[in-house]
Amino acid sequence: MILDGKCPTGPIETSWDRHRFNLKLVNPANKRKYKILMVGTGLAGGAGAASLGELGYDVHAFCYQDSARRAHSIAAQGGINAAKNYPNDGDSIYRLFYDTIKGGDFRAREADVWRLAQVSNNIIDQCVAQGVPFARDYSGYLDNRSFGGAQVSRTFYARGQTGQQLLLGAYSALNRQVKTGGVKLFPRREMLDLVVVDGIARGITVRNLITGEVESHWGDAVILATGGYVNVFYLSTNAMGCSVTAAWKAAKKGAFFANPCYTQIHPTCIPQSGDHQSKLTLMSESLRNDGRCWSPKKQGDTRKAGEIPEGERDYYLERKYPSFGNLAPRDIASRAAKEQCDDNRGVGPGGRGVFLDFADSIGRVGEDTIRERYGNLFDMYEKITDENAYKQPMRIYPAPHYSMGGLWVDYNCMSNVPGLFVLGEANFSVHGANRLGASALMQGLADGYFVIPYTVAGYLTTVKPGQYKDDHAEFKKSREDVEGTAKKLLGINGKKTPAEFNREMGKIMWNNVGMARSEASLKETLREIPKLREEFWQNVKVTGSGKELNQQLENAGRIADFLEFAELLAKDALHREESCGGHFRVEHQTDDGEAMRDDENFCYAAAWEFKGLNKEYELHKEPLKFDNVHLAVRSYK
Amino acid sequence: MDLTLFVWRQKNAQDKGKLERYEAKHVSPDQSFLEMLDEVNEDLIKKGVDPIAFDHDCREGICGMCSQVINGRPHGPQEETTVCQLHMRQFKDGETIYIEPWRARAFPIHKDLIVDREALEKIQQSGGYVSCHTGGIPDGNALPIGKIEADYSMDAAACIGCGACVASCPNSSAMLFTGAKVSQFAVLPQGKIEAKRRVQAMTEEAQSCGFGNCTNHYECEAACPKGINVKFIAKMNREYIKSLI
Numbered sequence: 001m002i003l004d005g006k007c008p009t010g011p012i013e014t015s016w017d018r019h020r021f022n023l024k025l026v027n028p029a030n031k032r033k034y035k036i037l038m039v040g041t042g043l044a045g046g047a048g049a050a051s052l053g054e055l056g057y058d059v060h061a062f063c064y065q066d067s068a069r070r071a072h073s074i075a076a077q078g079g080i081n082a083a084k085n086y087p088n089d090g091d092s093i094y095r096l097f098y099d100t101i102k103g104g105d106f107r108a109r110e111a112d113v114w115r116l117a118q119v120s121n122n123i124i125d126q127c128v129a130q131g132v133p134f135a136r137d138y139s140g141y142l143d144n145r146s147f148g149g150a151q152v153s154r155t156f157y158a159r160g161q162t163g164q165q166l167l168l169g170a171y172s173a174l175n176r177q178v179k180t181g182g183v184k185l186f187p188r189r190e191m192l193d194l195v196v197v198d199g200i201a202r203g204i205t206v207r208n209l210i211t212g213e214v215e216s217h218w219g220d221a222v223i224l225a226t227g228g229y230v231n232v233f234y235l236s237t238n239a240m241g242c243s244v245t246a247a248w249k250a251a252k253k254g255a256f257f258a259n260p261c262y263t264q265i266h267p268t269c270i271p272q273s274g275d276h277q278s279k280l281t282l283m284s285e286s287l288r289n290d291g292r293c294w295s296p297k298k299q300g301d302t303r304k305a306g307e308i309p310e311g312e313r314d315y316y317l318e319r320k321y322p323s324f325g326n327l328a329p330r331d332i333a334s335r336a337a338k339e340q341c342d343d344n345r346g347v348g349p350g351g352r353g354v355f356l357d358f359a360d361s362i363g364r365v366g367e368d369t370i371r372e373r374y375g376n377l378f379d380m381y382e383k384i385t386d387e388n389a390y391k392q393p394m395r396i397y398p399a400p401h402y403s404m405g406g407l408w409v410d411y412n413c414m415s416n417v418p419g420l421f422v423l424g425e426a427n428f429s430v431h432g433a434n435r436l437g438a439s440a441l442m443q444g445l446a447d448g449y450f451v452i453p454y455t456v457a458g459y460l461t462t463v464k465p466g467q468y469k470d471d472h473a474e475f476k477k478s479r480e481d482v483e484g485t486a487k488k489l490l491g492i493n494g495k496k497t498p499a500e501f502n503r504e505m506g507k508i509m510w511n512n513v514g515m516a517r518s519e520a521s522l523k524e525t526l527r528e529i530p531k532l533r534e535e536f537w538q539n540v541k542v543t544g545s546g547k548e549l550n551q552q553l554e555n556a557g558r559i560a561d562f563l564e565f566a567e568l569l570a571k572d573a574l575h576r577e578e579s580c581g582g583h584f585r586v587e588h589q590t591d592d593g594e595a596m597r598d599d600e601n602f603c604y605a606a607a608w609e610f611k612g613l614n615k616e617y618e619l620h621k622e623p624l625k626f627d628n629v630h631l632a633v634r635s636y637k
Numbered sequence: 638m639d640l641t642l643f644v645w646r647q648k649n650a651q652d653k654g655k656l657e658r659y660e661a662k663h664v665s666p667d668q669s670f671l672e673m674l675d676e677v678n679e680d681l682i683k684k685g686v687d688p689i690a691f692d693h694d695c696r697e698g699i700c701g702m703c704s705q706v707i708n709g710r711p712h713g714p715q716e717e718t719t720v721c722q723l724h725m726r727q728f729k730d731g732e733t734i735y736i737e738p739w740r741a742r743a744f745p746i747h748k749d750l751i752v753d754r755e756a757l758e759k760i761q762q763s764g765g766y767v768s769c770h771t772g773g774i775p776d777g778n779a780l781p782i783g784k785i786e787a788d789y790s791m792d793a794a795a796c797i798g799c800g801a802c803v804a805s806c807p808n809s810s811a812m813l814f815t816g817a818k819v820s821q822f823a824v825l826p827q828g829k830i831e832a833k834r835r836v837q838a839m840t841e842e843a844q845s846c847g848f849g850n851c852t853n854h855y856e857c858e859a860a861c862p863k864g865i866n867v868k869f870i871a872k873m874n875r876e877y878i879k880s881l882i
Contacts, residue, residue, distance in 0.1 A: 051771040066692065066754055069761075069798055070700040086778065128777040129769040131821065131828050133791035140781025158791060164699055165794060172766035179762050187755075210747055239694040273667040276676055279696040349667070383718065386667070386726055449771050497682045499675065544687050548649065549748045551690055552682065 003256075003607055003622035006410045007111035012628050016115040019411070023458035031056035033465040036456065037204055037219035038062065039191045039246055041174065042071030043167055043441060044424030045225030047448025050173035053182030055453055060217060061174070062186045062206060064241055064554075069171045072227060072239040073444060076163025077284060079145060079155035080441040082120040087144050091152040093117045099150050100439060101629050104404070104432020105581035105597065107262070107605070110628055111411055112429045119450040120442050124156055126449055130169040134158050147437045155438045160284075160376060166441055170448065189215070190554065191246040192485075193478045194222065194253045194420065201253075201419035202468045205478040207486075209554065212547040214482050216470035220463055221419050221456055224250060225448070228403035228425040230263055232562045232569065233514065234506020235272060237282045237401035243558040244565045247407050247426050251565075255415040256607035256620055258428035259405035260565070261573035264435055264582045265515050267333040269399035270384050271353035275503060280399040281384060283377055285437065288326045290361040290370060291394065293317045293337070295354045299344040305355055305393045316340055316354075320593070331434065331582060331595070334398035335515045341397070348395040357393035398515060402440065404431040404582065405572075408607040408622070412455035413447060416607075419463070421456060423447035428605065433581025486546040489556045494539030498556040501536050505559065508532065509566055517573050518586045525570040530614075533563040568608055568617060575619065578602045599631055638664050638730035642677065644689055645737045647746050650753075654746065656735070666726035670713065671696065671703065673725055674736075691750040698722040698862060701797035704804070705750050706737040711801035711860040719799065719862040739800050741809035743847040754800050756846035757814060764838035765818045767827050786824045793821040795863045802857035802865075808849030813857040815839050816873035817865050823876050833880035840877060 008015040008022075026034065034057050038049040041063040049061040063071060085091040096117040101108060124142070128134065135143040135157050144153040158165035177183035186206070193205035195216070203218035229244035230236045251257045268287060269280045294315045296308055316336055318325045328336070337354045340346060347353050362370050367390055371378070378389045385395070406428040413421050413429070424444040431439065468474075508528045512521035536559070544550040579588040579595035580602075588596045609618040640661040647654030661677050668676075671693050678688035694702040703720040707713035713723045728734065738746055743756040782790075794817070802813035819836050822828025828835075844850075851870050858867045 047771075054771055065694060065700070065702060067701075067758055067798065070694060070702050072695060072700070075695050075697055075699050084777070122772065122774070124777045125774040126769075126771065128780060129767065129774045129827055131767045131790070131825050133787050133794050133821065133825070134777075135791075136782055136784050136787040138784050140783050140787075141778050158794075161699070161795065164797075165791075168794065172761070173769075173771070175758075175762045176766040176768055179764075185758075187758075237697075239700065240696060241694050274665060274672075276668060276672045281697050383722060384669075384724065386724070453771065497679050499679060541682060543682050543685065549690055549751065552688060 001620045003408065003620050004410070005109055005622055006412065007109065008411070012110060012114045015111050016118055020454050023454055024461040026457045026460050028056055030465070032058055034058065034220045034460050035060065035218065035466065037217055037222045038225065039204065039223065040071065040225035040227060040426070041068035042073035042225060042227060042424065043170055043444030044448045045223070046071065046167065046170035046174050047445050048223060048225060048423055048452045049183050050170060050177050051449050051453045052456065053177035056182070059177070059183045060186060060219065061183055062189045062191060064188065064190045064209065066187050068174055068185060068187065069168060071167060072242055073167045073441070074164045075239070076441055077160045077282070078147060079157035079162045079438045080123065080166060081147070081154050081438045082124045082156060082442065083117055083154060084121055084124060086142060087153045089152045091154050095152065096120060096154065098629055100430065100436060101432070102634060103434055103436035105434050105595070105634055106432065106599070106603070106626065106631050107259070107580055107624065108430050108432035109624060110626060115451065116430050116443060116446050119446045122450055123442065123445045127166060127169050130172055132158065132165050132169040150436070163441060166445065170445070191226070192249060192482045192557065194250045195474050195478045196253045196417060197468050197472060197474045199254070199418065201417050202472070203470060203475060205475070205482050207482065210549050212545070212550065214479050216475040216479055218468060218470045218475070220460060220465055221421060223421040223423060223452065223456070224407065224426050225423040226426045228406070229565065230400035230403050232505070232566050233400040233510045234278050234502055235280055235399055235510060236278070237266065237269060237280055237399050240279060243561065245558050245561045248561045248565050250407060250415070250417070250420060251610050253417065254610070255417045255420055256408040256609050257405070257568060258408035258605050258607040259572065260569040260608070261576055261583045262404035262433045262581060263400055264402040264404060265331070265334045265398045266401045267330050267337060267398045268356065268396045270381065271348055271395050271397035273349055278502070278506070281380070282399070282401060283381065283396065285330070287356060287374060287377060288333070290373065291326065291356040291358050292360060293326055293333070293354055293356055295340040295345045295347055297345070301345070305347070305357070314340070314345070331584060332593070335584060337396070337398055338515050353395040353397045355393035356396045358389060359393070362390065400514070402435055404428065404433060404435055408605065412458060413451055414455065414459060419459065421452060423452060433583055483546070485557065486553060489540065489542050489553060489560070490546060492538065492540050492542070494541050496539050497541055498552060498559050501532065501540060502555070502559050504532055505529070505563060505566060509569070513570050513573055516584050516586050519574065522570050522574040526567060526574070529563060529567045529570065536560065536563055564613065571617060572606055572608065575606065576602055638666065638725070638728070640664055640728065640731070641733040643733065643735045644749070646689070646749055649748055650745055664725050666724070668725045669696070669721060670707070670723040670725065671721050689750065690748045693721055696721040699797060701799035704739050704752060704799055704801070706739065706804060708735050711739065711804040712862050717862055717864045739804035741803045741848070743809065743811070744800065744803065756848065757798055757800060757811065759846055760811060760815055760839055760842050761818065763842035764831070764835040767822060768831060769827070780826060782825060789824050790821050792866065793817040793869050796865050797863055799862065801860045801862060803848065805856040805860035806849065807854060807856070808852060810851050810857070811843050811848040812851040812870045812873065813861065813865055813867065815843050816869040819876055820869040820872040823872065832876060836873060836876040836880050840873070
């Protein structure tokens with residue numbers, strides 16, 4: 001099937017304004033009759049729930065954490081982009097639009113990206129009004145910093161805690177609605193199924209993580225803002241609870257999953273200290289401005305950095321990419337580090353790391369200047385590794401941290417299942433094959449504050465409020481399915497813990513579907529993952545019962561979903577016979593190792609339809625048209 | 638290194654609970670405290686024992702989910718460090734470590750080390766916001782805010798809402814938590830408009846949730862993983878008095 005994103009036609013500059021005008025409205029008196037379920041309370045979910053509650057809808061918001069304030073949006077450090085052009089350096093909506101399309105390697109929808117760039121300015125105003133303490137200069141005006149992938153300073157920030165402050169802003173708006181009764185919160189609930197009646201999303205099934213009770217919730221619309229899925233790699237910068245579960249349950253109920261192979265690996269994370277560790281901590285990319293990446297020339301060299309003479313060091317980025325050197329783009333830098341380690345020239349425990357050396361810069365500008373620029377990062381590094389990076393090089397290694405792919409949505413952020421909307425990282429819409437820094441926060445808040453309040457109304461005018469409630473047979477069936485799965489997991493009583501399966505799955509995915517993918521590695525994944533999935537359902541050991549707080553059961557359920565989803569990720573990567581953004585197929589590269597797109601054959605979003613486990617997925621294509629930018633090779637030279 | 642752990646085990650809110658002894662063997666000093674507990678749990682599962690339940694999520698010291706009292710100190714011995722960022726090199730081989738949940742009347746225990754912090758939510762919901770609408774907002778630069786006020790506000794806003802301040806206080810007071818939110822808004826022009834109503838509502842809510850009052854022990858500041866300063870309690874008190882005039 002050829003998918004239609006239902007984007008407005010005509011001049012892109014006015015597309016969102018015209019579309020907004022054409023969307024139907026719900027009468028203020030009727031709004032409270034509609035119940036909307038919001039799953040996830042990060043930037044997209046929190047902002048969306050608060051805005052919809054304020055409009056007068058009856059909003060019920062769910063999160064697995066004990067508070068809406070703890071969603072993983074909170075961990076974003078750097079900042080949020082907006083096309084304000086405050087620094088007078090030539091920024092504009094068009095430039096932000098163009099940078100985002102190009103950064104995504106021409107694999108995103110033009111109209112969605114234009115809207116994102118357009119409303120980016122409203123986000124900053126909104127956050128200021130909420131009392132978000134953005135950085136300011138002495139005149140009292142907002143300060144900006146530079147970020148990757150752009151030649152203008154358009155990033156707004158709140159120290160190194162921008163995500164936290166923006167989330168607390170959305171959370172405060174949410175609290176205001178809780179107080180007035182517009183929003184009802186359901187913390188410590190995990191969505192374990194989507195309820196679909198006659199092809200339309202009508203509610204969800206959740207597990208109360210404290211009591212273990214399986215609950216049904218009906219809604220006239222269901223909105224997922226449930227984040228990304230890179231925990232499929234085990235190693236990641238995501239929070240421990242981040243999972244594909246909510247999105248995957250929706251996919252199994254008919255929602256198409258688009259471009260799952262677009263995952264982003266961040267080059268500068270603190271390496272793993274042992275197998276026990278899955279969570280990796282990100283270090284700001286800005287460090288590569290003053291640090292030189294190297295590893296020993298000799299294989300298996302276990303000497304300390306200081307004992308390796310200059311002539312025996314391989315400054316591999318400078319060697320391979322003389323023009324960009326240590327500032328090579330994220331994907332290139334990540335792959336190069338992996339190649340060094342695969343060649344047995346990694347450093348640190350397990351040999352999975354490379355050096356990021358500041359000695360030259362310290363010699364040139366002095367330790368004090370380096371401390372001024374990066375002091376907080378050096379402190380954080382020391383807290384985790386007990387190493388002083390002023391005296392010896394840092395050890396870094398790439399780690400998965402964002403998924404550009406997600407559930408397919410149209411211009412209204414609605415999936416192909418009517419009534420099911422998807423916001424933020426959970427959808428696939430604006431980042432194409434690669435996301436630029438400081439754009440994730442922008443998308444989350446754009447979707448939540450300024451898109452969904454309009455588009456959900458357009459849908460709700462087509463349905464009768466409260467037509468199907470949780471006494472419908474589909475709700476009962478869904479509860480039984482969820483309870484059945486829990487019972488099955490608890491009854492296996494095998495020999496391996498959920499964490500052991502998690503590690504094994506991560507190893508398969510990271511080695512074969514991580515930074516570089518080949519036909520052979522992907523085919524191996526498609527053999528190994530189903531095997532592991534089979535073993536999981538024979539041999540997992542989940543202690544306790546389903547009628548209590550049971551973190552092992554929660555984990556096991558998430559891993560079970562990842563074990564199904566992982567196969568689709570590999571399938572998508574195998575089918576996409578090109579390299580673009582975060583998706584690098586070794587067969588498709590230029591002589592100097594750059595990604596080679598195939599616009600003739602793959603200029604489309606790949607949306608996969610689940611047809612039943614162990615059955616072939618059906619591929620639906622949404623062709624991508626570029627009327628406002630010129631399709632070009634993304635050169636890093 | 639090898640360690641002996643005494644961990645608070647409590648099946649549910651009704652259960653009485655007690656300290657159980659566990660051995661943690663071959664612990665690497667480079668492990669984080671929670672990774673050490675992960676491994677203890679793996680062993681327990683293999684033995685068929687219910688693993689230790691504890692709250693955690695981001696594991697990078699920002700979400701505020703983790704909440705353990707280690708050897709009598711919320712978040713353990715290292716200054717300005719959450720449990721998830723605490724590493725085992727802070728401990729010595731052969732050491733005995735006591736691990737307990739946050740303890741306060743307003744934080745009932747769900748299970749083992751997991752407590753119910755809904756009371757903190759209630760304080761926020763009572764007034765921890767600026768009552769602005771979504772949309773219809775003038776340009777961000779239309780409201781200049783002095784750098785000093787913006788920085789002061791940010792110092793207060795850095796609170797991660799973990800509740801260590803409550804757990805460390807002999808009165809189980811939430812005044813550092815409440816004071817930080819009150820102060821963040823009180824110095825900003827957009828927050829001043831509702832300052833009176835906010836400080837009264839939030840302090841009243843804290844009291845009715847069962848949190849105690851401040852008697853200047855400053856344990857909260859010492860325990861706070863983000864180093865939130867007790868000056869924000871003083872600021873809240875001044876705001877409160879101002880609101881009565």
